[in-house]
Amino acid sequence: MKNKYIDLIEQTFDFPQEEFRVEDNELYFHNIPLMDIIKQYGTPLKISYLPKISQQIQKAKKLFNVAIARSDYQGDYHYCYCTKSSHFSFVLEEVLKNDVHLETSSAFDIFLLETLHEQGLIDKETYIICNGFKRPQYIENIAKLINEEFVNTIPILDNKFELDQLDRNITRKCKIGMRIAAEEEPKFEFYTSRLGIRYNDIIPYYEEKIKNNPKFELKMLHFFINTGIRDSAYYWNELSKCVNLYCQLKHICPELDSLNIGGGFPIKNSLSFDYDYEYMAEEIIAQIKMICDRNNTPEPHIFTEFGSYTVGESGAVLYSIIDQKQQNDRELWDMIDSSFMTTLPDTWALNQRFILLGINKWDSEYERVFLGGLTCDSEDYYNAEAHANAIFLPKLDNEEPLYIGLFHTGAYQESIGGYGGIQHCLIPAPKHIIIDLDEEGEYTTKLFAKEQSHKSMLRILGY
Structure with missing residues (x-):
């Protein structure tokens, strides 16, 4: 019986894809083992993968220049x-x-x-x-x-x-x-x-x-x-x-x-x-x-x-599922360790959809869930994917936390969310890392910003 999370993804989509693959039941993003990144930096975590920016620019330049040549x-x-x-x-x-x-x-x-x-x-x-x-x-x-x-x-x-x-x-x-x-x-x-x-x-x-x-x-x-x-x-x-x-x-x-x-x-x-x-x-x-x-x-x-085309696909946000709440006989809420309203404001302001995937537990059975953020606002949730407006993720267990990622989030979210400013319910902005490739093609990481501190928020508020 094919009831594992990896079965669901492979049956629903043409998978693996250019930027996504699975190895040892863990997700790789542009050949980067995301679980290694999580072990090093924790969650919540924002990622900027710089090589994708240049790839997008070169792709568009080639498309238009080829079109110009073909049309004389x-x-x-x-x-x-x-x-x-x-x-x-x-x-x-x-x-x-x-x-x-x-x-x-x-x-x-x-x-x-x-x-x-x-x-x-x-x-x-x-x-x-x-x-x-x-x-x-x-x-x-x-x-x-x-x-x-x-x-x-x-x-x-x-x-x-x-x-x-x-x-x-x-x-x-x-x-x-x-x-x-x-x-x-x-x-x-x-x-x-x-x-x-x-x-x-x-x-x-x-x-x-x-x-x-x-x-x-x-x-x-x-x-x-x-x-x-x-x-x-x-x-x-x-x-x-x-x-x-x-x-x-x-x-x-x-x-x-x-x-x-x-x-x-x-x-x-x-x-x-x-x-x-x-x-x-x-x-x-x-x-x-x-x-x-x-x-x-x-x-x-x-x-x-x-703009979005240039930088959007370079971004990702990684979260931990910190708890699960059963609110009635049909609705399971997986709670993330951050807020959608503050880290991905387009999800509630514009009902924007991003690519959502589990990062680990791809060999586990899946279940339908709703995703909830930490703020007390009723709009702080995410509940739509390509599966008939439903989200399916690996089932939780007590052996290992579940991690998820929303991908291609690199455009507008920081400026709209008020980067470095006051966040809803004073939920801190997450760490932000930059990933690049060295001359040998190996990935390198650099911490761009630490998780927002309470002191920085209180300073803005005049305390």
Whole structure:
């Protein structure tokens, strides 16, 4: 009778997979024995596996460059990392090993870039795409970069008022972009994104405010689809509208030469994940080329701003099951030694799903459970997987604790959770380690942050 946990996983999914395998009934993540990591550092524990970041970047660069070659597309491809996905120094250091560019969202992002420049990690030729609604400090910081001859700094106009503010602060000629306010999918509570300038206003605004201003050179048209790059009629329709607008604008603005399609490549959030990255990259390039050919317009250089795609699959969080509670005749609650709300806030804020697997006891029988966090909030739980919205884990026994991991958690969770700040119910933030590979291909670990102390919390609270 096949009733062991390993049987369940192998019957439900195509397993083992690229980053997951089992040896001696224990889970390996990118060939790293997770039980050895747990024995060294304990739980709860956050992991950042740096090589995956470079793998993702190189994969996307190859996909788009191959698509460009196959279509005989005349523009270039530029990969930008969306810094808001993870601002950690070790993430940016790994990202910048791959000859890429950066996208910013706020004033403090610019201070971060200045530090990277001081460290020699970026130079004044690096493309810096400045998105977001720009308050005065952000405008001043962008202007400072441009005035200091960061020649590829491109502020993207999010509204009609930012140009005048930039004009007052910038002292030299500079490149700018304009963001299109995309139409949202019907399921949204509103029709048009709050970000960017309306389709119908782009060309009149260019002719009125930019065309005859000698300080500004419109180089980029930017759009972003909130629900990501998907093979859907909605996505292809929005892309088509954007490219057609680009062609119209190019005919009256010869210096315009770049199209920024934003981010949106998905990450693997289930063992049953299926997404044809190659097809999507080739189809995007083919669609842009076809529309440009139809409008007798040179193809634009393509920029992307991948954030979650870059860093998401590098992260994992490991927990211990510290107890089990039977709350009625059908519901078993496995309690973790931390909180989902504080360590993985997207699980309750956005109902985000991550890959969930047991780390040990793969030869044990399995049972259906709910997972509960330590806070007293009723929303601090996790209860959905690919098994018809149920979680199955190895049964508990008194011989060995059960450990579990949630994987591909590397994007946004720390910033949304308030890294280093006050946690719900004062549950401390877990240890955080960095895993890398040495020259021989052996993994190395480094403690980035200890478990949060009560003193640091009390200091923040004014005690």
